Amino acid sequence: MTPENRSAYWRANLRLLLGCMLVWFLCSYGFGILLVDQLNAIRIGGFKLGFWFAQQGSIYIFVALIFFYAWRMNHIDQKFDVHED
Amino acid sequence: MSLQALTYLVVGASFALYIGIAFWSRAHNTGDFYIAGKTVSPVANGMATAADWMSAASFISMAGLIAFLGYDGSVYLMGWTGGYVLLALFLAPYLRKFGKFTVPEFIAERYYSRTARIVAVICLIFVSFTYVAGQMRGVGIVFSRFLEVDVTVGLIIGMGIVFVYAVLGGMKGITYTQVAQYCVLIFAYTVPAVFIAIQITGDPVPQLAFGADIHGSGTGLLDKLDDIVTSLGFSQYTDGSKSTVDVFCITLALMVGTAGLPHVIVRFFTVPKVRDARKSAGYALLFIAILYTTAPAVGAMARFNLLNTVQPGPVGAIDGNLEYESRPRWMRNWENTGLVSIEDKNGDGRIQYYNDKNPEFSATAEDYGWNGNELVVDNDIMVLANPEIAGLPNWVIALVAAGGIAAALSTAAGLLLVISAAVSHDLIKGIFVPGISERNELRAGRIAAAFAILVAGYLGFDPPGWVAQVVAFAFGLAAASLFPAIMLGIFVKRANKQGAIAGMLAGLLFTYGYIEFYKGLFLKWAGSPWGINTADHWLFGISPEGIGVIGMLLNFAVALTVSHLTAPPPVHIQRLVEQIRVPRELESHHG
Incomplete structure (x- = not known):
């Protein structure tokens, strides 16, 4: 693997990381803490939305986020041919 | 069969299962002992991680804590789950690729320094011992309430069980035992939650019942809760009383702390591939999320049940409160343990439960003829008492006892293992006796684990x-x-x-x-x-x-x-x- 390839692989990883971290931040610190009062004005079913994000929604998104990252990373590994056999 | 006989049976059967698994999967070399020979499948490792992570605190205390904190309890829910995202994205795959045995070993090699290794070992030992003391305490509480033995006897039994499979099986034994413990604890947690959800809302899924209407009324559970708690002088259930900056920081500290806990990180050393480490973190969080999304529902429903019991009539009416003499059996049971206490301060023969620390509410309370809050319920009993409060059959109560013990034992074992690995691998082999043979290192690991159990037991006995x-x-x-x-x-x-x-x-x-x-x-x-x-x-x-x-x-x-x-x-x-x-x-x- 050439050094150029290696740093391109690493950059692709970091871009993916950044995207995931944005979602991570938004669904917990954003919707569940900083914007909780504004979102609580909206209701879905019996939940105030901000409260739902803080006690339910953020956790579901965390789980999905890890599987999404694993899936995308496998893809990137294949593309740069650094996957394990 | 009596409740006590049934509890002995269920808890005993679970112990037999753990010890059987430990014999089947005992460790033969240091690779098995420290990292289960890198042969654990991502799903099994996910379950083991979940059991390792969910401690007596998660199982026993968290729902109760949320029941009394309401929105402020979210810091624990987000804080103790969001850390897995950091772990999966920033640490697990790379540490697996590094492919050694312990966290201090990574620090030592990456920073080419024995000093760094010693600093890391100190952090690790402090963090892990703190934790393990709490687990031993949890075992003691469950034993004393459900098996009606002395807390000390309970502790010694718990120590004995952990001793057998941690010392014998090392990481390999612990991993497969934890898979079994996860199944026991998650079953024990969700079964009562489903029953209670059906009783209160008619919806069997606790996560949905949480936002559903109370059975037979047009009012949502959370709205009703907000309504009752504010009429008793508490802050709204769905709204917090902590400052935003503090909620933000506590959540972040818990998340980053989770990702930095050695007994969690080391679990990702046990899978065969880097790819598996990524996926395994996803499974771990999925299995954890089943409990963590149920817990806030359990908390809200438990608070509702409690309020409904003490305040069956309108707030402020003379006959609105529960008569002391007609209090339910579960209250009497838990009064014996001292974890529920009732004191009739205004001498009216009824129990008043309200927020007497709220100065704005004191005039109203005085008008009602109330003279201070009369009921104190310990956070720790909410989950344990839930099946009794909801009047569920005895086998459910026995199951909850086994689940609480499984949660405490699995976490204790994981912690003891990282402590013993830090001593035998990082201190003895890494620093003091570099030439030690594998046989002797394995022996040192087992002795360190045994010693750690004694210290942990002592800390749990006399916290x-x-x-x-x-x-x-x-x-x-x-x-x-x-x-x-x-x-x-x-x-x-x-x-x-x-x-x-x-x-x-x-x-x-x-x-x-x-x-x-x-x-x-x-x-x-x-x-x-x-x-x-x-x-x-x-x-x-x-x-x-x-x-x-x-x-x-x-x-x-x-x-x-x-x-x-x-x-x-x-x-x-x-x-x-x-x-x-x-x-x-x-x-x-x-x-």
Whole structure:
């Protein structure tokens, strides 16, 4: 693997990381803490939305986020041919 | 069959299962003992991680804590799950690629320094012992309530069981036992939750019942809760009383702390491939989320049930409150343990439960003829008492007891293993006796595990008064010391020995100092805590629980600054960083 390839692989990883971290931040610190009062004005079913994000929604998104990252990373590994056999 | 006989049967059967598994999967070499020979499938490792992570606190205390905190309890829900995202994205795959046995070993090699290794071992041992003391205590509580034996006897039985499978099986034995323990604990947690959800709302899924209407009325559970608690002088259930900055910092400290806990990180050393480490973190969080999304529903329903019991009629009406003499059986049972206490302060023969710390509510309370809150319920009993409160059959109660014990034992075993690995692998082999044979290292690991169990048992038997404070310390410490050092080691090639050591010490000392100053830990004899532990006096309004975040930022800042002012790490270390960043082995002759 050439050094150029290696740093391109690493950059692709970091871009993916950044995207995931944005979602991570938004669904917990954003919707569940900083914007909780504004979102609580909206209701879905019996939940105030901000409260739902803080006690339910953020956790579901965390789980999905890890599987999404694993899936995308496998893809990137294949593309740069650094996957394990 | 009587409840007690049934509980003995269920708990005994679960113990037999754990010991059987431990014999079947005992360790033959140090690889088995430390990292289960790297043969654990990602799903099994996910379950084992979940059981390892979910402690007596998660199983027994968390729902109760949320029941009384309402929205403020979200810090635990988000904080103890969001850390897995950090773990999966920043640490697990790279540490698996590194492919050694312990966390301090990574720090030692990456920072080419024995000093760094010793600092890491100190952090690890402190964090892990704090935790394990709490687990042993949990075992004691469950034993004393459900098996009606003395707390000490309960502790000794618990220690004996952990001894058998941790010492014998090492990581391999622990992993497969934890898979079984996960199944026991999740079943024990969700079954009563489903029953109670059906009773209150008619919806069998607790996560949905949480937002559903109360059976037979048109009112939502959460709306009804908000309504009752405010009429009793509490703040709204769906709204908090902590400041936003504090909620933010506590959540972040718990998340980063989670990702920096050695007994969690080391679980990802046990899977065969880098790919598996990523996926396994997803499974771990999925299995954890089943409990963590049920817990807030259980909390809300338990609070509702409790309020409904004590306040069956309108608030303020003379006959609105429960008569003391007609209190239900579960209250009497738990009164015996001292975890529920009732005192008829206004002498009207009825129980009043309200917020007597709210000055704005005191006039109203006086009007009602109330003379102070008369009911105190310990957070810890909500989950344990839930099946009794809901009148569920005895086998459910027995199952909950087995689940609580499974949660405590699985976490204790995981912690004891990282402690023993730190002693036998990092201290003995890594520093004092580098030439030790594998046989002797394995023996040293087993002796260290046995010794750690004795210390843990002692701490659980006679917990230092500060156990509660120290839990916050454990997370803050992990967040401020280990996490930044590991993350920089992977993501910043320029990070060097001097930077890492200075960073860890700065984060550690600052966080420890702040907690000592406001809460008091070891220096009580010298007059600590010196500070007044209220929001007006805190730095930036951040409580000691959340201060690990500042410690972490300080660690990053110091480590980066010092690294850039001193010589870069040697070439072979920079190669090492390049190696761990890619899943496949790089050819050694690359440029």
